[in-house]
Amino acid sequence: MTQTTTTATPTTGSAVGRPVDRVDGRDKVTGTARYSAEHPLPDLTHAALVHATVARGRITAIDTTAARGVPGVVAVLTHENAPRLRPPRPATMARLSSMAAGTTVNYLNTDEVHWDGQPVAVVVAETSAAAREAAALVRVGYERLPAAVDFAAERGDAAPQKGNPIMPASAGKGDADAALAAAPIAVDHEYTTPPQQHNAMEPHATTAVWDGDRLTVYESTQSLEWVRQHLAERFAVPPANIRVIADHVGGGFGGKGPLWAGTIVATLAARAVGRPVRLSLTREGVNRVVGGRTPTVQRVALGAGTDGRLTALVHTSVARIGRSTGMPEPVTSQTRELYDAPNIRLAQHIVEMDLLPTTFMRAPGEAVGTFALESAVDELAYELGMDPIELRRRNEPAVSPMEGRPFSRRHLSEAYAVGAERFGWADRTPEPRSMRDGRWLVGMGVASAFFGANRFGANVAVRLSVDGGVLVRAGMTDMGMGAATAQAQIAADALDVPVETVRVEYGDSALPSMPMGAGGSTQTVSVAGSVLAACEKLRRRVTALARRTGTVGAPYAETLAAADLPSVEVTVGSETRLGRVAGQARMMTTFIRDRMRWVRAGYGAHFCEVRVDADTGEVRVSRWTGVFDVGTVINPKTAASQFRGGIVMGLGSALSEQTLVDPRTGRIMNPGLDTYHVPVHADVPPIDVTWLGRPDPTTPLGMTGVGEIGTTGVAAAVANAVFHATGRRVRDLPITLDKVM
Missing domain, CATH: 3.30.365.10 (Aldehyde oxidase/xanthine dehydrogenase, molybdopterin binding domain)
Known part of the structure; x- marks a missing residue:
């Protein structure tokens, strides 16, 4: 290749726009970078899941005798003996961290089974081999209940999808169906895409350590804050008592945005046995408990004049979610903006099924929606005998086709x-x-x-030291895309210092928080806005020191030395409870205002x-x-x-x-x-x-x-x-x- x-x-400065090597590159290629399943801990135990073998039902019996007899087994936890948890709270836009729950299942606290693969027991042992051996010996009896598992059979029962400010659903203008029927040239076809699963290079893994009512979790996650807030709610401890560490994340693509069974069960098991527990999902385990992309059935119908200008555009979809929640794909989101037409009808539908809940997967909505839309545009081009690029050019909108926004x-x-x-x-x-x-x-x-x-908020801190070094601290994660490198470049230009003097700390919830994490292609711009604001505050503070010490125009280090200060630090955002609430309110207000002003x-x-x-x-x-x-x-x-x-x-x-x-x-x-x-x-x-x-x-x-x-x-x-x-x-x-x- x-x-x-x-x-x-x-280039906008000496660093931004340059192909700077990744700051974590050496650690990764030399093997010194540590992922969530690689932190050495004393008295560590290992866990393995037992998965349900029915799509819907109730557990009638669990026999753990053979499993408990395997040498090295510390405990076997089921719904009969596991510590009690608070159930997940409903998701709401008012609390973004409420979107962290991958499902509504209260793991190991219920006898209900919601999909084939749901964890119904966990084995904790001295070694991972012993845990896996014992897990295979757990015998579970079920009362099977009727289950909806065939998407093709269930799609007829789909209901209109409800929208929200982040993921709008149905929309329309004019009379698209009438315009389609009257169009001189038209295409009208059905397109399907299959379900897909996340297969990141690093499988999901959690290492949980309790110290009284304080919890440290080493987690492969895209959002430190979502993990912290969700675990605080489920285990009834203050968020301040929880520290989430994700030094490096080996790929996520959306699958490591929510919390899945491994995180909850590992934390539950660590509390039960009073020792650190590590639960690393197998490849099969990832596919059985981590949600993926929904299948879709889409109809795209395009009507046009003989000149190729669209007169009608219809895009409808059916997708699925799990009965225990899930994220529907905003399949028609790109169709709102890509092509100009006087008559448009968009409609998204979902059907609930007894399957693993769906979730974010790279470019949710657009990844599958563009397949149908862009295939249909190509089909129309052939019907017209027109070059596909020319057809797109002729239907390029001047403003948003649906709402007229610039x-x-x-x-x-x-x-x-x-x-x-x-x-x-x-x-x-x-x-x-x-x-x-x-x-x-x-x-x-x-x-x-x-x-x-889109752009959200982020809290950051920037420190300038007397030795000339700059430290940027932000509770973001890096899944391999070079997030820390980009922020170092941005800070270097904002402070007019060499990028080599900038260090970025990230991957730890003890750092200034970021409410959304890495997702939706928003992390870099969200953190950058705060880094730029912090650097401006820092420059103003150092300028004031320079005036006081008579070092105006001198390097930063000279000003700090003259002021007898080892460092100067500024922050953007507040880490107090009220400060976080106010920050989220400002963030959502800005988000909605931006959506209303332009595309x-x-x-x-x-x-x-x-x-x-x-x-x-x-x-x-x-x-x-x-x-x-x-x-x-x-x-x-x-x-x-x-x-x-x-x-x-x-x-x-x-x-x-x-x-x-x-x-x-x-x-x-x-x-x-x-x-x-x-x-x-x-x-x-x-x-x-x-x-x-x-x-x-x-x-x-x-x-x-x-x-x-x-x-x-x-x-x-x-x-x-x-x-x-x-x-x-x-x-x-x-x-x-x-x-x-």
Whole structure:
């Protein structure tokens, strides 16, 4: 696999805009970086889960005799003997941490079973091997109850999805159905996407240590504050008594945003046995207790005049959640903003099922919604005999199509122009099955990328020391995207110091808090706003010291030395209880106000070349170009990695990834990397990524998120290229051999 990367991003200082090496790079490549299952602790025990084998029912009996007889077993906990917990509280926008609960199940405090795989017991032992051996010996009896586990059979019972300020649902303007019926040219098709599971490099793991009523948790999480607040509620201890440490997180993609069974059960077990407990989920365990992406059935109907201008746009969806909660996908979110049409109808529906609850997964909504929308746009282009890029250009909106709000920044047409030149789109012959290289049918496809750009709040502290060093402290997490590196660059330019003198502390709830964590491509811009504010406060304070000490214009270190101060520190945000409440209120007010004022988002254009074996139907993606409009890029090296990672994840969605659920039992049939196929090196083509470098005037330093937009539109670009190569239109992911032949 080869990769090329260029950038048009202007440098805004000596650090921002430069490809600075990751500050944690050396620790990771030398193996000294510690993850949540690698911290050495005295008297440590290990835990293993026992999973339910029915989709819905009640436990009638549990026999733990054989398990307790395994040498090294410390305890076997079930709903009959586990300590009592407070049940999860309902999620509400007024308390963002209430969204932390992956499910409403009160683990090991109930005899009810809500999905096949729900933990019904945990074994604690001196070694992980003993715990796993004993867990396999626990025998559970059930009263089976009727269960809804077949999505295809249940989709007819779907109900309208309720929206909220973060994830709106249905919307419309004009009479889209009448306009569709009257349109000279129209396409109207159903598209499906399968359920998918998170398979981060680091499986979920928790190490819990109680000291009286004080708790320390080493956790693989995207949100330290969500973990702390949720554990405080469930275990009835003050949040101040809980410390959550996530030095390094080996990938998350949304799956490590909420708290799942492993975290709760490990903490419960540690309290019960009075010793530290480590619970590392197996690959199968991750798939059985950590929510993934919902399947979807989508209808996209487009009506247009013979000039290609849209007259009607209909996008509807059905998705699922678990009966014990879950997150529905905002499938039509990109359709609100991408194309201008006088008549639009958007409707999202959900069906509750007795399956593992769904949750955030990289670019929730847009990742699957763009597949249907961008495939339909391609189909319309062929019906019109028009170039797919030209069709998109003709329907480019000047303002938000649904509400008339201005775009804070939008250069999607320019992204297509740049991408077409870099990719060589002009070399494409438009007729399907018209390009060939030996036995390979060659096709080219395009699709738009879209992901909303939001900004939340963050508390930070910045300290300047007499030795010239700068310390930034923030309770953020780094899942490998280079978060700490970016904040070091931002602080360096804000204080006009070399980036090498800046150190960033993160991954610990003892640091200034961040209410949302790393998710929704919001962490970098959210923390950056506070870092910039703190650096400005620090500069003002040092300037005042310089006037008092007669060191105006001298280096910071001289001013501090003249003032006989070892350091000066400033903070943004308050860590008091009232301060946190006020901070969250300000954050939500700003969020809602921004949503009302403009549409802020990232955009992109994907160009894909595929080769399809004419005899076997084998699909190989042979070349990729992605051009993105994401504002200012802080670090070209880490940003390019994020774009490429998103594209690779999108290739998995397009060609191989699907969670297979037995429609009779509700059991996941491929809960591991041996049967759930993610892309490997041989599946990934040369990926050329670039960006326009046009700052967003409504955000700190003009930046928007880069972590999720890369995966949006990818599956559609592949499907459109497959159609161009073969003449076969695949509307059901993944694109497997049988669908191409």
